[in-house]
Amino acid sequence: MISRFNLSKWLLPFYVVVAFVFLLIPIGYTFIYSFNDSVKTNIVWRGFTFNNWLNVCAKQEVCVAFGNSLIIGVTATVAATVLGTMIAIALVRYRFRFRSGISLLLFLPMATPEVVLGAGLASEFLTAGVQKGMVTIIIAHTMFCVSFVVVTVKARVSTLDPALEEAGRDLYGSPGQVFWRITLPLLFPGIIAAALLSFALSFDDYIITAFSSGTTNTFPKYVYISAARGIPAEANVIASAVFLLAIVMVLVVQISSAVKRKRLLKSGG
Amino acid sequence: MAFSAFATWTAKEQAPRRKSKIALLLLLPGTLYLALFFLVPLVSLVMTSLQEPVPFGDVGEFQTAFKWQNYVAVVDTYGEHILRSFGYAMAATVLALLFSYPLAYFIGVKARQWPLLQNLMLVLVIAPFFISFLLRTIAWKSILSDESFVITGLKALSLMAPDAHFTGTPAAVIFGLTYNFIPFMTLPIYATLERLDVRLLEAGSDLYSKPVTSFFKVTVPLSMTGIVSGVLLTFIPASGDYINASSTFLGGQNTVMIGNVVESNFIGPSPNYPEAAALSIILMLVILVLVTVYVKRSGTEDLL
Amino acid sequence: MGRSSSQSSSGPDMAIGTFAESGADLELVGIQKRFPGFTAIQHLDLTIPAGSFFALLGPSGCGKTTTLRLVAGLEDPTEGSILIGGKDVTQLKPYQRQVNTVFQSYALFPHMTVLENVEFGLRRRKISDPIGKAHEALSLVELDHLASRKPQQLSGGQQQRVALARAVVNRPALLLLDEPLGALDLKLRRQMQIELKSIQEEVGLTFVHVTHDQEEAMTMADTVAVMNKGEIEQLGAPEELYELPRTAFVANFLGQSNLFTGPVSHTTNNSITVDVEGTKITVPTKRAQRLKGEITVGVRPEKLHLHKDAPKISAGTNTLGPGRIVDVSFSGVSTQYLIAIPGIGTVTVFQQNMTFGPLAGEGAEVWVSWDVDHGFGLEDDPTTSPRFAADTDTATIATQKKRALLSELEEA
Numbered sequence: 001m002i003s004r005f006n007l008s009k010w011l012l013p014f015y016v017v018v019a020f021v022f023l024l025i026p027i028g029y030t031f032i033y034s035f036n037d038s039v040k041t042n043i044v045w046r047g048f049t050f051n052n053w054l055n056v057c058a059k060q061e062v063c064v065a066f067g068n069s070l071i072i073g074v075t076a077t078v079a080a081t082v083l084g085t086m087i088a089i090a091l092v093r094y095r096f097r098f099r100s101g102i103s104l105l106l107f108l109p110m111a112t113p114e115v116v117l118g119a120g121l122a123s124e125f126l127t128a129g130v131q132k133g134m135v136t137i138i139i140a141h142t143m144f145c146v147s148f149v150v151v152t153v154k155a156r157v158s159t160l161d162p163a164l165e166e167a168g169r170d171l172y173g174s175p176g177q178v179f180w181r182i183t184l185p186l187l188f189p190g191i192i193a194a195a196l197l198s199f200a201l202s203f204d205d206y207i208i209t210a211f212s213s214g215t216t217n218t219f220p221k222y223v224y225i226s227a228a229r230g231i232p233a234e235a236n237v238i239a240s241a242v243f244l245l246a247i248v249m250v251l252v253v254q255i256s257s258a259v260k261r262k263r264l265l266k267s268g269g
Numbered sequence: 270m271a272f273s274a275f276a277t278w279t280a281k282e283q284a285p286r287r288k289s290k291i292a293l294l295l296l297l298p299g300t301l302y303l304a305l306f307f308l309v310p311l312v313s314l315v316m317t318s319l320q321e322p323v324p325f326g327d328v329g330e331f332q333t334a335f336k337w338q339n340y341v342a343v344v345d346t347y348g349e350h351i352l353r354s355f356g357y358a359m360a361a362t363v364l365a366l367l368f369s370y371p372l373a374y375f376i377g378v379k380a381r382q383w384p385l386l387q388n389l390m391l392v393l394v395i396a397p398f399f400i401s402f403l404l405r406t407i408a409w410k411s412i413l414s415d416e417s418f419v420i421t422g423l424k425a426l427s428l429m430a431p432d433a434h435f436t437g438t439p440a441a442v443i444f445g446l447t448y449n450f451i452p453f454m455t456l457p458i459y460a461t462l463e464r465l466d467v468r469l470l471e472a473g474s475d476l477y478s479k480p481v482t483s484f485f486k487v488t489v490p491l492s493m494t495g496i497v498s499g500v501l502l503t504f505i506p507a508s509g510d511y512i513n514a515s516s517t518f519l520g521g522q523n524t525v526m527i528g529n530v531v532e533s534n535f536i537g538p539s540p541n542y543p544e545a546a547a548l549s550i551i552l553m554l555v556i557l558v559l560v561t562v563y564v565k566r567s568g569t570e571d572l573l
Numbered sequence: 574m575g576r577s578s579s580q581s582s583s584g585p586d587m588a589i590g591t592f593a594e595s596g597a598d599l600e601l602v603g604i605q606k607r608f609p610g611f612t613a614i615q616h617l618d619l620t621i622p623a624g625s626f627f628a629l630l631g632p633s634g635c636g637k638t639t640t641l642r643l644v645a646g647l648e649d650p651t652e653g654s655i656l657i658g659g660k661d662v663t664q665l666k667p668y669q670r671q672v673n674t675v676f677q678s679y680a681l682f683p684h685m686t687v688l689e690n691v692e693f694g695l696r697r698r699k700i701s702d703p704i705g706k707a708h709e710a711l712s713l714v715e716l717d718h719l720a721s722r723k724p725q726q727l728s729g730g731q732q733q734r735v736a737l738a739r740a741v742v743n744r745p746a747l748l749l750l751d752e753p754l755g756a757l758d759l760k761l762r763r764q765m766q767i768e769l770k771s772i773q774e775e776v777g778l779t780f781v782h783v784t785h786d787q788e789e790a791m792t793m794a795d796t797v798a799v800m801n802k803g804e805i806e807q808l809g810a811p812e813e814l815y816e817l818p819r820t821a822f823v824a825n826f827l828g829q830s831n832l833f834t835g836p837v838s839h840t841t842n843n844s845i846t847v848d849v850e851g852t853k854i855t856v857p858t859k860r861a862q863r864l865k866g867e868i869t870v871g872v873r874p875e876k877l878h879l880h881k882d883a884p885k886i887s888a889g890t891n892t893l894g895p896g897r898i899v900d901v902s903f904s905g906v907s908t909q910y911l912i913a914i915p916g917i918g919t920v921t922v923f924q925q926n927m928t929f930g931p932l933a934g935e936g937a938e939v940w941v942s943w944d945v946d947h948g949f950g951l952e953d954d955p956t957t958s959p960r961f962a963a964d965t966d967t968a969t970i971a972t973q974k975k976r977a978l979l980s981e982l983e984e985a
Contacts, residue, residue, distance in 0.1 A: 016375045019368065020393050023451065026408035027400050033408075043411055083299040094292030102300055109307050111501070111560060112553055113509020115528040119549040120310030122535055123317040123542065143306040146299055163680035166647050169667040170674045171694035171743065181693075185684045204402050206512065207528075210536060223403040227517045231407060239401045246399035247392065254388050 027243065034236035041230025052233040056241075062234045065222035069203055072134065072218060076141035077198040083142070084149025085191055089183075091150070092157040109147045117144060118211030125212065132214030140212040141205060145198040152197060156190025203242075311553075318546035329540040336543070343547040347530055351551065354526040355559075357439065358508035361446035362454075365503050366496065368447065369454040373495075374488070376455075377462030394455050406445055406518050410436055413444075437521030445513035450506065454499035461495030462488075497567050505556055527552050597658030597671075597746035597779060598623040599644065604653035606639055606803075613639040615803040617653070621796070626773050626780045628794030630787060632826070636803040637783045638677075641749050644781065645674045657746055668697070673740035674749040679732045681724035687711065687735050688720040694743040710742035711735075713772065730761045737769070741776060750782040754789065766793055787827050791815065799823050815873075819862055821953050824871050831920050832871040832951070840864065844945065850916035854891050854948065861950025869951045875923040876947040879910060879932055880940040891948065893917055894940030901931050908932075912939060 033042055037049040057063040087106070090096070109117065121140050125132055164186065168178035184191075206220035213221060223235055318339055320331040344351070376394070380387040397405060413419055413435045423429040435441050469487055489496075511528030514520035520529075527548050534545035604617040614636045621627045629637040642648040644655060646667035654663040662670050673694065681690050688707055695703035711717040714734035724732055733753055740748055750769075754762045770793055773780050784790050790797045791811040798808040799822070807814055807823045815827055824830035835849035846855045847870050856870045872891075878884075884892055896914030908931055910922045920941055924932060933939055 012371060012375055012379065015371055016390075019372050020390070022448075023393065023397060025412065026405040026448075027396060029408040029412055030400060030404050043414075083302055086295040087299040090292045090295035094295075095288045096292045096296070102296065105300060105303055105308070109303065111505055111557070113505055113528070113556065115509040115511060115531050116314070116549045116553045117307070117310070119531055119535055119545055120314040121306065123546055124306075124310040124313040126542070127313050127316070139306055143303065146303060150299075161678055161680060163676045163678050164682060166645075166667070167674070167676055167680035167682070168693070169647070170645055170672070171739070172668045172697035173693070174668055174697075177697060182682060186682075200398055204398070206403060207510075210532065220401055220403050223401060223407070224512075224517075227403065227407055231404070235401075235404065239404050243396075243400040247396065250392050250395075254392070258385070258388075 030236050031240045031243070034233055034240045036233050036236075038233045040232075042233045042236065043230065052237045056234050056237050059232050059234045061217065061222060062219075062232065062238060065217040065219045066238050068134065068217060069219040072137050072141060073199045073202040075138050076145055076202045077195050079138070079142040080145035080149050080198045081191060081195045084146045084194060085153045085187070087146070088150045088153035088157050089187075091154055093162075106147045106150050109144055110151075114144070114205075114207040115211075118208040121208070122211040132212055133216045136212045136214070137209055137216060137218065140208045141202040144205075144208060145201055148197055148201065149194040152194035153187065153190045156187055156193075160186055314546045314549055317542050318550050320543045320546075329542070331542055339543050339547045340551070343544055343551065346544075347527070347548060350525055350527050350530055351548075351555070353439075353524070354508050354528070354552070355555065357443050357446060357514070357524075357526060358504050358510075360443045361450065361507050362500055362504045364443070364447040365451050365454040366500065369451055369458055369499065370496075373455045373458035373462055377459045378465060378467070378488075381463075381467075391459070394452055394459075397449075397452055402449060403512060403518075406449065406512060409445060409448065410519055413441065436519055437516065437524070439524050441519040441521075442514045442524045442526075445519040446507045446510060449510075449513065450503040453502040453506075457498035457502065458492055458495040461492045465491055493567060497564065500563070501560060505560070508556060509552060599747055599779065599781065600656040600659075601640070601644075602654050602656065604640075604643060604655070605651045606636070606643060606648065607651045613803055614643075614650075617803070617805065619798065619805065619808075621779060621781060623658075623779055624777055625795045626770070626782065626793060628782045628784060628790035628797045629800055630784055630790040630797050630827070631800035632785055635800045637785075637800045638751055639803075640800070641674070641751050641781065641783050644747065645672050645749055646670050647674075671743075671746040672749060673743050673745040673747075674751060675733075675736045675740050675753040677751045677753065677755055679724075679736040679753075681732055681735055681739070683724055685723075686720065687716065687722050687724065687727070690724065690735060691720075691739045691742050694739065698743070706742055707738075710738040713741065713775070714738045714768070729757055730765065733757065733765060734768075737772070741772065741778070744776070745778065748778045748780050750780060752784055753782075754784070754786075762789070769793065791827070799826060801826075817860060817949050818871075819952050821869060821871075821951055824949075824951065829874055829921060830871045831874060831877070832869050833917065834867065834869045836867050837865055845950070847950075852893060852917060854893075855945045856948040856950045857946055860946075860948065862952030863950060863954075867954070869953060870948055871951065872943050872948045874909070874921040875907070875925075876943050877920070877922040877941045878943065879912075879922050879924055880942060881933055881937070883940055884942050889945050890942050891945055892940060892942040893920060895938050896920065896941075898933055898935050898937050898939060901933075901935055903931070910939075912941060914941075 033045075034052055035048050035050070036042055036045055037047040037051070038044075039046070087102075091099075091102075118140070121136070121143075122132075124130075125136055130136060160183075165178055165182055168182040169175075173181065204220060206218075206224055209218050209221055210224070217225075219235075219238065223231055226232065226235070316333065317331075319333075319335050319337065321334040321336045321339075323330040323332050372394070376387055376390045380390060411417065415421075415434055415436070420429065420435055424431050424433075429435075465488065469491065508526075509528050511526055511532050512518055514524045514526040514529055516522065516524075520526075531545045531548050531552075534541040534548075599619075599621040601617050601619040604614055604619075606612070606614040617636075617640065619640075629640060631637045639648065643650050644657075646662070646665060646669075650663065654661055656662065657670065657672065681687075682693070685693070688704070688711070691707035691710055692703045695706055700706065708717055708720065711720055714737055716731060716734055716738065719727060719731065724735065727735065736753065753769075754765050757765060766789060769780075782790070782794060791814075794811065796808065797811050797814055799806045799814065801822050807819045814823060818824035818827065818830065821830075821832060824832060833847065833849045833854055835847045835854075837845050838848040838853070839846040840858075843858050844855050845858055845861055845864055845868075846853050847868060854870055858864065861868070861870070880894070883895065884890070886892060893914050894912075896912040896917070898910055899913045899919070900909075900911040902909045903926075905926070907923045907925050910924065910931075910933075912920045912922060914920055922941055
């Protein structure tokens with residue numbers, strides 16, 4: 001009896017550890033192979049080196065593609081965050097006609113496979129005779145990020161006590177002042193979360209990019225194309241660096257908010 | 270986070286009372302944008318799917334027509350691919366659910382007394398998002414290639430036939446799809462389990478139910494919204510995916526999915542736009558039908 | 574946004590950089606407020622004189638908070654007009670009215686410090702020395718030492734006081750209090766009531782206080798208006814409302830009452846007598862709202878005397894009985910007896926505990942009597958449906974909410 005009890009008690013934690021190892025294996029692999037002293041392809045381990053990290057831009061294409069991804073990510077994030085936040089505020093705060101129609105319009109892009117979104121845009125650009133490039137990629141990325149921004153910001157808006165804005169108006173704040181000094185600062189955490197999500201979605205997107213990019217390269221597209229003949233270790237370096245940066249950012253935010261909470265409890269108590 | 274996107278859609282909300290022209294100003298740019306770059310492309314896709322080749326034209330030259338037979342032809346030619354896509358997506362969804370539920374349960378329920386550990390584990394679940402999807406998949410391809418120590422080891426232990434391969438098989442594609450969409454499954458389930466009132470489980474055991482019974486009668490039903498969101502967030506992108514199935518990644522000659530056909534017909538060297546467009550429309554319609562049926566059957570109808 | 578916004582933030586008669594000179598009187602004329610699906614306020618005429626402490630009392634859903642929001646400008650009336658200090662402000666936006674509100678949830682801005690919260694209104698109106706004035710206001714509520722804290726770091730009572738300081742610092746012509754003590758525990762409530770009252774005396778503003786707590790309304794306000802179903806049932810000084818309620822709703826919402834209904838059987842110059850199932854109950858004419866037909870008369874439980882033997886019938890006294898005590902409950906200062914009297918119903922009696930132990934136990938046969946001058950006659954017509962519905966109210970609100978939602982769905 002006792003041994004069975006222990007087994008069932010430790011089974012789940014053991015599973016969780018194994019699951020995390022499984023989840024992290026390819027990440028570890030990518031990271032380790034960023035130090036591989038590779039020649040052309042980065043498949044066989046040929047020895048340890050820092051060269052790839054020190055000369056990331058030795059393969060110029062990688063860096064150009066990475067730069068493009070950053071520009072596209074930032075631009076699409078700003079556009080999607082502005083458009084999505086506006087919609088989220090309207091959805092929570094106002095009454096209007098065609099509400100369910102608009103909800104559906106926001107829901108559908110999330111329920112449509114990327115390949116269909118991409119094919120649709122490609123077909124539109126083809127029909128309209130638009131030259132594909134940076135601009136069309138940004139247009140495409142903004143489109144699929146808007147819905148995710150709406151969902152994220154909407155959750156924040158609906159937890160916001162409407163009395164706060166009323167108090168602002170009551171205390172002689174004009175609509176503009178109330179928006180900039182009360183509403184926006186209070187929505188900020190939600191907007192930041194939405195922006196980070198948008199950036200992550202845009203930065204890692206390959207499928208929609210493939211349909212709307214023409215000859216412009218992005219980081220994922222570069223990886224996809226070079227996958228056939230071998231991905232250079234520099235790509236691993238960039239991906240690992242982005243990964244480490246993101247993890248550090250997340251941890252800093254987590255720890256600082258934990259510290260803040262503790263301080264609040266102490267001084268508030 | 271927005272991975273509970275589908276879950277938050279279910280939240281019943283009291284419609285606000287205020288009516289104002291501001292609402293219109295707030296809604297107009299975004300909806301106009303989506304109309305222009307989501308709805309119009311869909312219409313354009315339908316138009317393209319009905320085109321026919323220009324007589325005696327070059328490769329990739331098509332003209333406007335209403336050739337509904339395109340759909341029949343496409344189903345005829347690619348019926349196998351369509352079935353394969355949904356089969357792979359379903360298998361990956363089930364596997365991801367089986368993998369994710371215990372994980373999400375541990376993070377959301379068992380780890381509650383250690384908030385720091387809980388947060389750390391959440392970061393680990395999200396971690397794969399921070400590294401390129403394509404590089405992760407390539408990494409698996411190397412790790413599981415015929416020369417890798419995993420496969421050679423399995424063969425040495427006679428757990429695999431000496432002439433068998435893993436990469437390039439349907440199993441590898443399903444494996445890749447499962448791996449890549451695990452976070453999309455885990456996070457929404459976690460989000461609902463995290464809000465689960467433990468007292469309900471206590472009430473369940475108070476009413477003389479065994480742990481297993483209260484798990485299936487109380488915990489699982491209460492996390493249904495999370496399961497539904499996770500299933501949708503996995504199934505939809507998985508059925509349209511073509512990275513995992515591509516032969517440069519985990520797939521092979523016999524694993525071609527709809528996404529691969531659409532891709533090669535749209536951006537390949539010899540484009541066949543009507544065929545690709547018709548396949549896309551079919552993919553979208555089948556998904557919408559499946560999603561609607563699934564949502565209705567799982568009893569979370571206000572989702573749509 | 575400098576100039577244009579500062580101009581738009583001031584009403585036609587609200588000068589920038591100056592305070593209101595003193596409290597102003599408030600006039601509501603023919604106000605009606607309909608929301609999609611239900612009517613919150615049917616018809617409201619109300620005048621609140623300058624400098625008074627006015628309480629709007631009523632159960633939840635009676636329209637008192639809506640009234641307050643109309644005055645603040647947070648809702649627009651469907652009909653009627655609102656005058657502050659004699660000037661029509663109906664069309665003015667909230668930020669153009671010299672009115673401030675202490676919200677039920679306090680609505681302190683969580684991203685600002687206590688001081689920044691209090692300064693907010695002063696800065697919007699470009700009043701000189703906002704920091705100094707904010708500190709002064711915080712001193713008034715004895716919280717100046719916490720000025721640099723964030724609101725989440727304060728206790729409920731402290732947050733409430735910050736909310737009060739944030740409103741009072743603007744020296745509004747009218748200060749609106751929306752159940753500001755609702756979230757506090759009993760002891761803190763009493764303390765805050767005293768504090769509020771002394772602040773009002775100190776600054777001399779007009780206070781309009783919305784509450785569902787009758788004790789709070791009676792102890793604090795000069796004038797109390799009892800609201801029910803979007804209308805004012807009765808308005809007056811607390812003692813007046815208590816001693817001479819005009820409707821059954823007031824008689825029951827403000828304290829407890831014993832009510833008896835019957836036809837008027839006898840009328841003299843200064844009294845009327847009602848026949849309740851054979852028992853005669855007399856009420857002074859000047860304390861009765863109606864003098865003919867079926868009427869309801871009543872008396873407060875603490876005005877009743879309990880007798881173990883049949884009392885002598887005298888002209889100045891109403892006597893009921895004999896009846897049996899069905900319940901005795903001791904509450905420290907007094908004891909409540911419920912007495913079932915055949916043909917009359919259950920009568921409640923409060924007896925002050927001047928001796929130890931109850932006067933009579935359960936099952937004892939007793940009589941009750943009271944001075945004719947203590948009775949009152951109500952204006953409700955007992956033959957039509959009574960208006961008192963204090964305890965069915967949540968259900969009413971639920972149906973109203975549902976109707977509102979349904980109508981919205983239809984619109985969408």
